[in-house]
Amino acid sequence: MRSGTGAKKVPRSASDEARIEFIRSDRWINYELAQDAVDRLTDLLTYPPRDRMPCLLIYGATGMGKTKLIRKFLRQNPQKYDRATGVTTMPVVAFQMPASPDEDLFYNELHRALGGPDVRDSWQGRTKNRCRNLLHAAKTRMLVVDEIHSMLAGTARAQKIFLNTLRFLANDVRMPLVCAGTDEARLAILMDSQLAERFDAFELPRWRDDVQFGRLLASIGETLPLRKLTRFDTASCRKAILARTNGVTNRIFRLIETAAVQAIRDGSEAVTEELLSARTLELPLVSMTRKSALHAYAT
Numbered sequence: 495m496r497s498g499t500g501a502k503k504v505p506r507s508a509s510d511e512a513r514i515e516f517i518r519s520d521r522w523i524n525y526e527l528a529q530d531a532v533d534r535l536t537d538l539l540t541y542p543p544r545d546r547m548p549c550l551l552i553y554g555a556t557g558m559g560k561t562k563l564i565r566k567f568l569r570q571n572p573q574k575y576d577r578a579t580g581v582t583t584m585p586v587v588a589f590q591m592p593a594s595p596d597e598d599l600f601y602n603e604l605h606r607a608l609g610g611p612d613v614r615d616s617w618q619g620r621t622k623n624r625c626r627n628l629l630h631a632a633k634t635r636m637l638v639v640d641e642i643h644s645m646l647a648g649t650a651r652a653q654k655i656f657l658n659t660l661r662f663l664a665n666d667v668r669m670p671l672v673c674a675g676t677d678e679a680r681l682a683i684l685m686d687s688q689l690a691e692r693f694d695a696f697e698l699p700r701w702r703d704d705v706q707f708g709r710l711l712a713s714i715g716e717t718l719p720l721r722k723l724t725r726f727d728t729a730s731c732r733k734a735i736l737a738r739t740n741g742v743t744n745r746i747f748r749l750i751e752t753a754a755v756q757a758i759r760d761g762s763e764a765v766t767e768e769l770l771s772a773r774t775l776e777l778p779l780v781s782m783t784r785k786s787a788l789h790a791y792a793t
């Protein structure tokens with residue numbers, strides 16, 4: 495089994511504050527499908543350059559963990575500064591699709607992700623050339639564009655032009671292009687038959703009551719620094735969690751975190767089915783308040 499966690503544990507004997515802080519901290523929890531996706535990306539990264547490079551679309555509903563796994567992959571393939579040559583290599587360059595399908599803005603984002611300055615006002619052909627040169631200098635082997643569904647914010651004509659931009663880029667740079675977005679993005683890519691031919695699709699479906707879900711819950715349970723043995727990967731807990739979260743990864747994590755914090759505060763020290771279903775459990779407004787920061791990949 496490949497489930498598990500990359501999170502550093504806090505001892506169960508730690509103070510309430512330290513344990514709550516840990517529970518609320520940003521950490522990566524591994525689960526099979528996310529690991530499969532990261533493995534697919536790793537496999538693509540070793541692909542030798544050829545005329546027609548394979549591309550991958552990672553798609554799933556909002557909050558399913560697409561950005562999270564891209565970040566994980568970036569941490570595994572970080573940029574490196576070579577003191578001897580003074581050159582920074584970036585095996586993977588990831589950036590976020592601008593809010594609309596605008597070629598200028600798109601190349602500007604790529605340029606920025608490559609460490610270049612903001613060139614919004616300059617001639618677009620020049621930015622494209624700069625990007626090409628920077629990609630070459632950084633020995634980049636993969637481009638990742640997150641939030642690709644933002645292209646749907648444009649008119650049908652603008653979307654079509656943008657799909658051409660993507661196709662041109664995939665042909666031009668001869669490296670795998672990875673896009674991440676919602677299912678609507680997948681449908682949009684399918685509109686361009688040449689792109690559809692190139693792109694494999696990897697889905698992050700909503701969680702259902704099955705073995706994989708049980709393993710995810712077990713993995714999360716292992717990371718919780720509660721003082722009593724917490725086994726919430728039972729059938730009744732699984733049902734209670736799915737009923738409250740609609741099977742969305744982000745909501746599942748938030749629900750369990752909230753329950754665990756509550757369990758520390760009230761001294762019960764265990765996440766139970768009753769707690770998970772309790773109406774008094776105040777869930778954060780995750781879907782309305784969470785908005786990933788633009789340019790987050792540059793850091």
Ligand SMILES: Nc1ncnc2c1ncn2[C@@H]1O[C@H](COP(=O)(O)OP(=O)(O)OP(=O)(O)O)[C@@H](O)[C@H]1O
Pocket residue numbers: 521522523524525528554555556557558559560561562563675676743744745747786
């Ligand atoms: N593997 C994971 N380990 C820990 N937390 C995770 C994991 N996957 C998802 N999450 C939690 O879910 C939240 C949402 O994940 P993420 O931002 O990657 O979703 P997304 O699919 O990119 O959504 P959107 O389409 O809205 O951008 C994360 O901020 C994190 O709290």
Ligand SMILES: [Mg+2]
Pocket residue numbers: 560561562640641786
């Ligand atoms: Mg995202």
